[in-house]
Amino acid sequence: MTAEIEVEIATLAAQGDGIAETPAGPLFVPYVLPGERVRIRPEGEGRAALVAVLEASSDRVAAPCRHFTVCGGCALQHMAPPAYAAWKRAQVEAALRPRGLVADIDALVPALPQSRRRATFAATRSRKTLTLGYHEKASHTIVPVLECPLVVPEIERALPALGVLIGHGLSRNARASLLVTATASGLDVAVTGGKALDGPLRAELAKQSAIADLARLSWDGEIVAERRPPLIDLSGMTVIPPPGAFRQPTAEGEAALVRLVREGVGDAGRAADLFAGCGTFTAALAPQAAIHAVESEAAPLAALTRAVREQGPALRFKPVTTETRDLMRRPLLAVEMKAFDAVVFDPPRAGAAAQAAELAKSVVPVVVAVSCSPATFARDARTLIDGGYRLTRLTPVDQFLWSPHIELVGIFARD
CATH class of the missing domain: 3.40.50.150 (Vaccinia Virus protein VP39)
Structure with a gap:
């Protein structure tokens, strides 16, 4: 196992990782701040894992999410707002x-916080479990998530029901992506990577859409349930976007x-x-x-x-x-x-x-x-x-x- 070393973080790189200068060259370290003294474990290819913060920056704050450092969705929850903005x-x-x-x-x-009205979740299914969440950083591993401080409350509340829904349409060991958009008339969910549609699956997905109170569900580009047109307001003009259409976050x-x-x-x-x-x-x-x-x-x-x-x-x-x-x-x-x-x-x-x-x-x-x-x-x-x-x-x-x-x-x- 690679020996742990103590270093000082010089600055943050463009992706939010800290840079530590070492005799072997610079190392990129996640979840640190400039000026901190930390213990790290080099992992090769110029990267290192954070083991402990020995001397914390005054700009360090407690992360609001229990998944932080495991889920790969956020890089800077530990940074105070003024320093983050700068x-x-x-x-x-x-x-x-x-x-x-x-x-x-x-x-x-x-x-x-709680303002993101558009988010993409990943899902996979084994013989016994269904996992819905976000990917770990630089990994295909999915971190199960039932709460997220980024998204609007209506998306967070729907996660358990979305897990049940995708479980009916996901083959074992397959991976699916769920683009979830909050609209004025409810959630618009676009799934890619699910099972091929047939009669029984269509019926089950329509049932689960009703249970989750979705406005619309599309499956690999095909609308399979539209209980209400998903409506978005653009400066007073109401638009019904196509499935998967871009919307400002x-x-x-x-x-x-x-x-x-x-x-x-x-x-x-x-x-x-x-x-x-x-x-x-x-x-x-x-x-x-x-x-x-x-x-x-x-x-x-x-x-x-x-x-x-x-x-x-x-x-x-x-x-x-x-x-x-x-x-x-x-x-x-x-x-x-x-x-x-x-x-x-x-x-x-x-x-x-x-x-x-x-x-x-x-x-x-x-x-x-x-x-x-x-x-x-x-x-x-x-x-x-x-x-x-x-x-x-x-x-x-x-x-x-x-x-x-x-x-x-x-x-x-x-x-």
Whole structure:
């Protein structure tokens, strides 16, 4: 067995692990804080396990969850809120620095406990037991979880019933994923990895959906029970999303993103909403501007189109047009963006390299970039700035409490 050693933690890395400098090289240690003296056990490949905290940081607090350090969902529950907020803001600075970017960064918009209205659980079944929970850190092992301080109470209350439901549709030693979304009309649950559907299984799943009082249950993309349409509110417009559709993780985070996008777009009369999804920003901007919403997936765009058609007049929307288009492979061209006074883009974690390159060649006066990855945001921001834009405001928004993930809203103006 590898000998234990005592070290001091120098700083935290991008994923929240501490870095200890040793004669053999740096070691990454989870669940520690800068300045702490700790006992660790090296595990190879530059990693070590925490054995004991010998001298604790003044920023160390008691973790609110009994699963912390076993469940892999959270990395930073042991960090006091002011230090945690400062660390997240520093991660944005660190992502900008390699691209030669310097910006005044707003204070972090915080996330609250029990605010996550969308979470993915894992499930597996043996001959005797069913396990529903989260994965351990960097492992396929599932930690059974019946309470979680991250999620909204309605998701937490449903976990026992969801365990029973998935137990009926999971083969022995198979693994399933349950995406659970809280909506205004109840929980919307999308399962992947379950048994193939047949008549008896459909009947049992419908029964269990009723017992769990789910709004909708989909099974590998097919809706098998819809007791009520799952309704989500987007700035006063009600949308029925397709199964598994993206939704901003917290209500508070969504409100912050919407406010910042509105402020960035300002009084623009015509705007494009790229990577629009079900229309979070389209719905927010349509009362003041004509919107062209572009999304690669047809199903969320169809949900947006239907909602605009049915509710747009009563909400006094300006004209809204939609386009199904893969912006990664076929970005909106600079010449196509001449008509827009502002462009909003909210890509997945991979960012929007191709679209940023076209924006950099455009004459659009204002670009608002929403990102869930500081690294790809910095890459795309560098492209925009090299094309003549100026980053006028940058705000980090926390929707993933106690994790290293950070969302950003950057506002760019053409000089």
